[in-house]
Amino acid sequence: MFMQNEISSVIVYERHSVTSRRPGPVSRGRLSDIPSPLLPERYYWDSKLRIPTADYQEVLEDDKAALAWLLALRRVGIVYLKGAPAQQGQVSRLAKRIGYLRLTFYGHTWQVQDKPMANNVAYTSGKLSQHTDYPALHFAPGVQFLHCINQAVEGGESEVVDGFHAAEQLQREDPEAFSTLSSLHVDFTDTGTDYCDFMLQSKKCIIDVDAEGRVARINYNNATRDSVLDLPLHQVQPFYRALRSYVDVMNRPENVVTYRMEPGDLVTFDNWRLLHGRRSYVSNPGRLRHLEGAYLDWDEVMSRLRILRRKVHGDA
């Protein structure tokens, strides 16, 4: 369990970890990457997590701060940045610090507001139960940025859960449910118009595991899970029972971290790992609650992390 909010000690740990576990002299003639087994290990957390926090301007300007940010994003799955200007454009600036953002059918960046004729439940004032974003894409965005420009006067608190930790609990407490959710493919769908018209369909396991059986990605969004359940009859009840079991684990108060974004706060998190939600809020048409969001992918984030590590530590 990792409960740490001082990003400087995240990096100290990382340097030690990398140094002590590095193999012998590297024989290749060019700058080498630290092999993935030596990547920062993930630290699973629960409601007692103090979210790692850094300064937005420092991350933009200082390589050490940017490296610490990305290492903590990889290891803890969520990092909070404070001190961004409370105006649009900050998620794009932060994406440029890495490389580029990922365009989707919701645009380069997207405005989370209470909108008339909303094309997505996020664009209402309603509660959003725990979910990952965009499982209707076969390759869901790896990283999400959300920047608070205006907060509601009442409600609108954010909630996050470590989906890997919850999946590990499920595997221990209800192995049959874990096995069901990591083997049955269910459909996700998203149809509408935004950046342009779209009609997405995907088939996903709720819990993706890698070749070694380790949890690799969570795909869960009940708002876009298809109304058609394309499973043989004998798997229908086991699937719903298993999903209920996982949702019950993720909603346990001891697993949920709640925070309230204020204007200028910008949260960055691992969308393959974290589930996130929002409490309903009272909409004020004169001063709309307003978050701006953007997506990136892990390949680009890890690329920047490698470059920063070389710059900061000079490790070739």
Next chain:
Amino acid sequence: MFMQNEISSVIVYERHSVTSRRPGPVSRGRLSDIPSPLLPERYYWDSKLRIPTADYQEVLEDDKAALAWLLALRRVGIVYLKGAPAQQGQVSRLAKRIGYLRLTFYGHTWQVQDKPMANNVAYTSGKLSQHTDYPALHFAPGVQFLHCINQAVEGGESEVVDGFHAAEQLQREDPEAFSTLSSLHVDFTDTGTDYCDFMLQSKKCIIDVDAEGRVARINYNNATRDSVLDLPLHQVQPFYRALRSYVDVMNRPENVVTYRMEPGDLVTFDNWRLLHGRRSYVSNPGRLRHLEGAYLDWDEVMSRLRILRRKVHGDA
């Protein structure tokens, strides 16, 4: 084996196939997608393929032509478009016909030319052996567009192979090699500067198979396969032997389709399935050979295919 270059009969087949295999009345209240088992099946091909060909302007302007293009792209894996203006910007126009292109570290679109201090082997006049693009990204681009603006006077012919067909041949003739290439993860790497600086590392199987063991994606580019082979000693020789065996199959003359792009030709192909290469050419500094390329992903292509199918056939 599918040897067909009249795109109109591709769509006739598709309509029949979809109609005859459609399940009973659809109960959901909204426009439904045809479930993925009813997608056009893939047709494997060899050197006798006549590449399906359509008119660039028609695909841009006519929904039926665009639908036939995308169905053939899915089924055959390659479609040739003729009659594009021989100037930059056409791959972007064609991407907008679908939705949007995929930005990578090589930019929104990229210029394949003989460049001084090339940061990629494609940007020379040398031969390119059969490869898929960008396995250094964990999620390699699904679809590639290449538009010929200038061709070399001598050399520069294009070569393509159906990687799924070659993998099927390998599985039949050398099952041990197939099993090795679909289970061992090897490293790919790409470091340099283009759209911005990058330092990519990935671990991939050369042949990805799905949960049912069917070939789902080829990841092979010897120019970006890492010089470090991160395998236990006893797997090193079996891996090289297996790779050699697959490369021998893909290079058999009876598997290779050769064509020569002329200015205004635009080829679109499935980068998860096809291997492509280029013969060396004589570089003429006064009139450089010039292709413009762009990437897209299958989720966006399939989204447009569903929308076009609804428009053209009115199937809800």
